[in-house]
Amino acid sequence: MSESSTNESDPGLRSRLVDAGVALLAAEGAQALGLREIARRAGVSHGAPRRYFPTHLELLSAIARRGFEELGDRVRDTLDSAADDPRERTEALARTYLRFALENPGMYELMFRHDVLESGHLGLRDTSLPLFGVLVELVGRVRPEADARQVGGALWANLHGLAQLWRWGSLQLATGDADFEPLLRACLTAHLGRGSGR
Incomplete structure (x- = not known):
């Protein structure tokens, strides 16, 4: 199993995605809060956030x-x-x-x-x-x-x-x-x- 898929089945991933979004927000502002960049910073594929946040607005x-x-x-x-x-x-x-x-x-x-x-x-x-x-x-x-x-x-x-x-x-x-x-x-x-x- 790849590191990415292991990370994506991690029950703490939801919190990690939010943590990554909070850090990105502090560093670059609200305009930087794209799903792909948050996923990249959390170390997962760009589709992984959808498992926990069906829409960008929910994240x-x-x-x-x-x-x-x-x-x-x-x-x-x-x-x-x-x-x-x-x-x-x-x-x-x-x-x-x-x-x-x-x-x-x-x-x-x-x-x-x-x-x-x-x-x-x-x-x-x-x-x-x-x-x-x-x-x-x-x-x-x-x-x-x-x-x-x-x-x-x-x-x-x-x-x-x-x-x-x-x-x-x-x-x-x-x-x-x-x-x-x-x-x-x-x-x-x-x-x-x-x-x-x-």
């Missing part, structure tokens, strides 16, 4: 799920070490989100691709929506008079845009800021109001 969803899991872990770690004040917790969550986006641009792009999220593969919405729920819960504690889902959605959209524009260098050019912190604070103030001492 992309599995890779994106890793991103949501990592972001979820970061959010939990952040909130575990944050103060009890809901505004400070919201700020800490927002900062963690921005740092994740800026440190993992390829993964971030893939995670929020409409076709990946809409595909329904691997319950991505079950992974992503609870993260939004954490933000909504915190916003509700900061602004109990407001519709927390709407304010949370607007804040998330603002953070998402901040991350993208910062990554592209557009905000640095427009504002002259060398650090995203002033923009993050302005974003939080716009949606949450001024906190005590601010």
Whole structure:
């Protein structure tokens, strides 16, 4: 039996394919995530991924799920070490989100691709929506008079845009800021109001 066929019957191949996709994404970006290249990096024939992922979109969803899991872990770690004040917790969550986006641009792009999220593969919405729920819960504690889902959605959209524009260098050019912190604070103030001492 050839090394390739042995590898392709390996029960760990599914995970190896996702690992290869995650590494390729980090090195070359979302545009590089072809089935053939992922298979090559996993050391198997180009047809092997179809045994575990019948469509390319299913493999992309599995890779994106890793991103949501990592972001979820970061959010939990952040909130575990944050103060009890809901505004400070919201700020800490927002900062963690921005740092994740800026440190993992390829993964971030893939995670929020409409076709990946809409595909329904691997319950991505079950992974992503609870993260939004954490933000909504915190916003509700900061602004109990407001519709927390709407304010949370607007804040998330603002953070998402901040991350993208910062990554592209557009905000640095427009504002002259060398650090995203002033923009993050302005974003939080716009949606949450001024906190005590601010």
